Amino acid sequence: MNQPLMLTATQKAGPKVTAWVGGLVLLVLLAMPLLSLLPADNSFQVSAYTLTLVGKILCYAIVALALDLVWGYAGLLSLGHGLFFALGGYAMGMYLMRQASGDELPAFMTFLSWTELPWYWVGTEHFWWAMCLVVLAPGLLALVFGFFAFRSRIKGVYFSIMTQALTFAGMLLFFRNETGFGGNNGFTNFRSILGFGITEPGTRAVLFFATVMLLVISLFLGWRLARSKFGRVLTALRDAENRLMFCGYDPRGFKLFVWVLSAVLCGLAGALYVPQVGIINPGEMSPTNSIEAAVWVALGGRGTLIGPLLGAGVVNGMKSWFTVAFPEYWLFFLGALFIIVTLYLPKGVIGLLKKKDEQ
Amino acid sequence: MRNVMLEPILDPNKDAGSSRDAISFGQRAEPGLNTRHGTILTLEGISVSFDGFKALNNLNLYIGVGELRCIIGPNGAGKTTMMDVITGKTRPSEGQAWFGETLDLRQMSEVQIAQAGIGRKFQKPTVFEALSVFENLELAQKTDKSVWASLRAKLTGEQKDRIGEVLDTIRLTHSAQRPAGLLSHGQKQFLEIGMLLMQDPQLLLLDEPVAGMTDAETEFTAELFKSLAGKHSLMVVEHDMGFVGAIADHVTVLHQGSVLAEGSLEQVQADERVIEVYLGR
Numbered sequence: 078m079n080q081p082l083m084l085t086a087t088q089k090a091g092p093k094v095t096a097w098v099g100g101l102v103l104l105v106l107l108a109m110p111l112l113s114l115l116p117a118d119n120s121f122q123v124s125a126y127t128l129t130l131v132g133k134i135l136c137y138a139i140v141a142l143a144l145d146l147v148w149g150y151a152g153l154l155s156l157g158h159g160l161f162f163a164l165g166g167y168a169m170g171m172y173l174m175r176q177a178s179g180d181e182l183p184a185f186m187t188f189l190s191w192t193e194l195p196w197y198w199v200g201t202e203h204f205w206w207a208m209c210l211v212v213l214a215p216g217l218l219a220l221v222f223g224f225f226a227f228r229s230r231i232k233g234v235y236f237s238i239m240t241q242a243l244t245f246a247g248m249l250l251f252f253r254n255e256t257g258f259g260g261n262n263g264f265t266n267f268r269s270i271l272g273f274g275i276t277e278p279g280t281r282a283v284l285f286f287a288t289v290m291l292l293v294i295s296l297f298l299g300w301r302l303a304r305s306k307f308g309r310v311l312t313a314l315r316d317a318e319n320r321l322m323f324c325g326y327d328p329r330g331f332k333l334f335v336w337v338l339s340a341v342l343c344g345l346a347g348a349l350y351v352p353q354v355g356i357i358n359p360g361e362m363s364p365t366n367s368i369e370a371a372v373w374v375a376l377g378g379r380g381t382l383i384g385p386l387l388g389a390g391v392v393n394g395m396k397s398w399f400t401v402a403f404p405e406y407w408l409f410f411l412g413a414l415f416i417i418v419t420l421y422l423p424k425g426v427i428g429l430l431k432k433k434d435e436q
Numbered sequence: 437m438r439n440v441m442l443e444p445i446l447d448p449n450k451d452a453g454s455s456r457d458a459i460s461f462g463q464r465a466e467p468g469l470n471t472r473h474g475t476i477l478t479l480e481g482i483s484v485s486f487d488g489f490k491a492l493n494n495l496n497l498y499i500g501v502g503e504l505r506c507i508i509g510p511n512g513a514g515k516t517t518m519m520d521v522i523t524g525k526t527r528p529s530e531g532q533a534w535f536g537e538t539l540d541l542r543q544m545s546e547v548q549i550a551q552a553g554i555g556r557k558f559q560k561p562t563v564f565e566a567l568s569v570f571e572n573l574e575l576a577q578k579t580d581k582s583v584w585a586s587l588r589a590k591l592t593g594e595q596k597d598r599i600g601e602v603l604d605t606i607r608l609t610h611s612a613q614r615p616a617g618l619l620s621h622g623q624k625q626f627l628e629i630g631m632l633l634m635q636d637p638q639l640l641l642l643d644e645p646v647a648g649m650t651d652a653e654t655e656f657t658a659e660l661f662k663s664l665a666g667k668h669s670l671m672v673v674e675h676d677m678g679f680v681g682a683i684a685d686h687v688t689v690l691h692q693g694s695v696l697a698e699g700s701l702e703q704v705q706a707d708e709r710v711i712e713v714y715l716g717r
Binding site for chain 2: 334
């Protein structure tokens, strides 16, 4: 893992050095899939385990960035982003299940003695349609939910609770076998994607590469948004919504736009997560997952673009080490981490680094 | 008892919509507000009640084009509620509210009212604290304020010049790049006034604009408002009688949700009922 290294390096760094470190991290990330293709006895070879783990964390980093767009910039704390992530994942999973089952029905449907595909599975054997679903399912849900929530001027903690309820409702719905998404077990036992074996090193490398690209694109998009007038309107909205309305801006449209964009980014991250991890089940929609995403953002530093990425990397890096070393204590540690950040690091790790810079 | 209710100041030669070639950059600019009869704001028979308490009670008020009107009145007289009604924040249970001759304020949302040309300064200075002074003015600027326009917006030279002018006017040129949250209370007041100027509204509602200002700042604000009157219509709610005396040619006294007296400051100060209300005799 390269996160601890990056931390100490940026601590001593000015913005220029930070850019260098960022470039270096990107280079390492781009090199990893290539190194994973080396023969197993080569000392530079990156194992499939490491590649999958880092790929997974990168997907989480995209979620953190998407959440930061709505929370850090627009002040809307969503505790339901796991739902959008899972929806993207399920859409991808549908395609993978169809690939695995060929002309037959997916195995779990046969167990339920269903004889034909439900209508919403139609077309999922095509990759392009599955990709459309990856964008449309979270996007439309966010659009409808956001439209009504913002129209009714639901804000603050009420908004957070509603998003939490939404993801919980989603989880309960997907737990049911009758919903047609594999119930409790979700989707697993994938075989191939676009005709390539899903566990083949080449496929893994390409998926990893795609994840890095999505992260870079999301970062660029976030950066452009934050620098545009749109970004400033969001900040204004967060700080003084009334003032903004009396300036002649309609906050609803601005909120809706960034909300849907964020949901779609989460869906895309979920779609890349599923083939790398090899499973998607309703557990991804559990409220704790979404809360954990908020912890990443808070820990890294909200309202910045790098902060959430750092947060997602640090927390998940620690998690994968901790859950192996001291499996029982991980949740205590996570809780303690959140308390410490809330009490002593209101601006997150990024705030700490910036403070060091100023001294 | 003498009746001090005056006719609104009428000036039919002045047409706010067409006579002012207001700097307008976007399609949201009003296509000439109809102020045929010289009245920019008409409130007639306005009543607002909160749980049976009548915050406004059959209120009648007319503001002429280019007029500078001061509203005074004891606490709870309904001054802020009246501003809420005008800006669409509160809906009246009865009565008529017109902007110009044709815009029915009761049917419009807060955003529509702001875009139609009514600007409001809050009692507590409200600026975008995380943004710089310059950015605060940029956001307030009269332009297309839709989502798509904001995504692509770039400042033109003209717009930058206009922001520079306003920065000069409110004397914050040297603080242009500072976060607005770091400004002093008085500076925030000026920034908010500056934001109103950027919006270029036809009617400005100012709720206690000189609260927390030093004497020098108050004096400067008085000058500023006097220079704005004529080009804009202003409605100022203020407790500072010295300030009111310095700017107003016309004063309205509110009491218990309706107009108690109207006229020049000397006239209303001499009014028995006003003295009674203020001194509680």
